[in-house]
Amino acid sequence: MVRRIARLRSGRLALGILLVVLVLAVFGPALAPFDPLAGTDAALAGPSADHWLGTDYLGRDVLSRILAGSTVSVLGAVQVALIALVVGAVPGILSVYLGRSFEWLSLRLVDTLIALPFLVFAVAVTALLGNGIPQAMFTVGILVSPVFYRVSRAAALTVSRSQYVEAALLSGASIGWVVRKHVWAKVLPPLSIALATTMGAGFVVVSSLTFLGIGVQPPAPTWGGVLASELQYLSYQPWAPLVPTVLIMLTVWAFNLLADAVRDVTGEAGRALTRPVTTPVAPVTQRTA
Amino acid sequence: MSPDAPLLQVADLDVHYGSRRSRTQALHGASLDVFRGETVGIIGETGSGKSTLARAAVGLISVSGGSVTIGGEVVTGFSDRKWRDFRRRGVVQLVFQDPLRSLDPDNTIGASLAEPLILQGRASRSEIADVIRTHLARVRLDEDVLDRLPGELSGGQRQRVAVARALVTGPELVILDEPVSALDSANRVQVLEILADLRASGVALVFISHDLGSVAGITDRVAVLYQGSVVEVDVTDAIVNRPQHDYTRLLVGSAPTLATGSLDRARRDELRSLVGAP
Numbered sequence: 080m081v082r083r084i085a086r087l088r089s090g091r092l093a094l095g096i097l098l099v100v101l102v103l104a105v106f107g108p109a110l111a112p113f114d115p116l117a118g119t120d121a122a123l124a125g126p127s128a129d130h131w132l133g134t135d136y137l138g139r140d141v142l143s144r145i146l147a148g149s150t151v152s153v154l155g156a157v158q159v160a161l162i163a164l165v166v167g168a169v170p171g172i173l174s175v176y177l178g179r180s181f182e183w184l185s186l187r188l189v190d191t192l193i194a195l196p197f198l199v200f201a202v203a204v205t206a207l208l209g210n211g212i213p214q215a216m217f218t219v220g221i222l223v224s225p226v227f228y229r230v231s232r233a234a235a236l237t238v239s240r241s242q243y244v245e246a247a248l249l250s251g252a253s254i255g256w257v258v259r260k261h262v263w264a265k266v267l268p269p270l271s272i273a274l275a276t277t278m279g280a281g282f283v284v285v286s287s288l289t290f291l292g293i294g295v296q297p298p299a300p301t302w303g304g305v306l307a308s309e310l311q312y313l314s315y316q317p318w319a320p321l322v323p324t325v326l327i328m329l330t331v332w333a334f335n336l337l338a339d340a341v342r343d344v345t346g347e348a349g350r351a352l353t354r355p356v357t358t359p360v361a362p363v364t365q366r367t368a
Numbered sequence: 369m370s371p372d373a374p375l376l377q378v379a380d381l382d383v384h385y386g387s388r389r390s391r392t393q394a395l396h397g398a399s400l401d402v403f404r405g406e407t408v409g410i411i412g413e414t415g416s417g418k419s420t421l422a423r424a425a426v427g428l429i430s431v432s433g434g435s436v437t438i439g440g441e442v443v444t445g446f447s448d449r450k451w452r453d454f455r456r457r458g459v460v461q462l463v464f465q466d467p468l469r470s471l472d473p474d475n476t477i478g479a480s481l482a483e484p485l486i487l488q489g490r491a492s493r494s495e496i497a498d499v500i501r502t503h504l505a506r507v508r509l510d511e512d513v514l515d516r517l518p519g520e521l522s523g524g525q526r527q528r529v530a531v532a533r534a535l536v537t538g539p540e541l542v543i544l545d546e547p548v549s550a551l552d553s554a555n556r557v558q559v560l561e562i563l564a565d566l567r568a569s570g571v572a573l574v575f576i577s578h579d580l581g582s583v584a585g586i587t588d589r590v591a592v593l594y595q596g597s598v599v600e601v602d603v604t605d606a607i608v609n610r611p612q613h614d615y616t617r618l619l620v621g622s623a624p625t626l627a628t629g630s631l632d633r634a635r636r637d638e639l640r641s642l643v644g645a646p
Binding site for chain 1: 426428451452453454455456457458461462464466469470471472474475480483484487488533537
């Protein structure tokens with residue numbers, strides 16, 4: 080699928096941006112020119128040869144803080160998506176095959192999750208598990224999992240009643256075989272769209288939660304945290320919030336672009352768009368009756 | 369099992385759809401025997417239970433009464449595991465009406481054809497490739513279809529692929545549910561020729577159709593299904609020329625492709641009112 084996405088211009092762009100973000104997440108902390116926690120005397124300095132993006136109100140190098148914060152930001156978004164995938168998509172597919180009681184139970188659980196108010200649940204989780212990025216992301220992941228459950232269940236449901244699944248069953252296929260060979264390929268496209276959208280949303284949530292001081296505790300840097308501290312000194316450095324904002328926006332946009340590309344390359348229409356043209360099969364040896 | 373016992377024995381089969389209030393009976397004590405190597409047609413109008421009979425016989429839907437025996441084994445009441453083991457032997461296969469829906473759109477033709485053989489788990493890769501090639505030739509398809517997706521083939525080619533998939537396990541009985549209804553006349557003739565070859569090779573066939581005309585030329589016997597019951601079973605010639613049941617008479621008279629002379633509208637209405645309950 081990646082190869083087919085890369086054939087689309089928008090897909091290439093999305094993959095390119097996300098690759099840069101991934102590099103930032105992996106090598107960001109090592110690339111930081113200064114200690115992201117060490118303050119200097121030059122507070123709120125503009126860009127200079129030493130501090131490319133200036134310094135914040137404690138004189139900390141902004142570039143270093145953004146680079147050092149990228150790991151946490153990206154990991155948080157990935158964590159949200161993974162939790163949603165495991166808690167939502169897997170039971171969604173299984174609900175079609177594991178019999179009526181599992182189906183009923185999982186549907187009611189999902190209804191409950193949908194009904195849960197976000198803040199109450201977040202506070203309850205924080206009270207139970209403490210304040211921290213993993214806990215916050217766990218909360219968000221659980222709360223978006225119903226989307227994954229519905230999407231994968233809907234896709235699996237259509238496939239489970241199809242004749243090719245019946246044909247496979249008639250050849251002695253097990254449920255596991257059917258899911259692996261037939262259902263998975265049909266669930267993957269809508270699921271990857273949901274995944275890409277959630278990664279984008281997860282990014283915003285991580286950023287806004289750290290903006291609010293939930294999850295990551297200061298002085299640990301994150302993109303949302305940098306944005307929050309820059310915003311307080313808007314009157315001194317009106318341009319400063321731009322860099323973290325653009326970073327967050329670009330990443331979210333890239334994820335949405337990727338989601339669109341995934342939608343475009345899957346399904347019959349998508350194949351026609353990205354597949355090399357094949358000539359129709361010539362009619363085979365006709366018998367003269 | 370004795371050599372002259374039926375290969376497929378359907379006895380007093382009842383099938384219900386829906387639950388409680390919306391419960392409807394699709395089959396009322398339907399019975400049918402299919403012997404080795406013979407070709408039996410099942411005809412009836414839409415909703416008469418033809419497909420239900422076929423699907424119940426291969427265990428795709430559960431039955432509420434009666435029994436199905438395949439090759440001397442009573443398969444009614446099989447657990448999922450027993451069905452799986454039984455089906456992997458590949459004794460009975462089903463060909464669906466619409467080949468576009470019965471082939472996975474994401475799997476190449478090669479993958480679809482290999483699936484039953486992989487599930488059997490006996491053959492090596494090269495053996496599987498050999499078997500597939502043999503059966504492609506049998507349904508008159510070129511090898512270059514193997515890398516294609518079902519959406520890239522014509523309707524006739526797809527149905528021949530579906531037939532080939534039913535044949536790769538070397539079944540003794542193939543049930544064909546309206547195999548040519550979705551095809552144009554040229555492809556229909558080609559698929560019917562393939563079925564005639566199959567019949568000559570000794571595979572028992574059950575040919576389901578709403579049209580007596582397309583069944584008459586290829587079957588040894590015909591069963592007439594009406595409102596979930598088999599109302600008449602006889603050799604094809606007798607069904608066409610000396611129908612006993614009023615409904616059969618109606619069917620014979622309504623078949624546009626039969627040369628036995630069609631009924632006028634008044635006579636059809638008269639028969640329709642006579643038929644009533646089975």
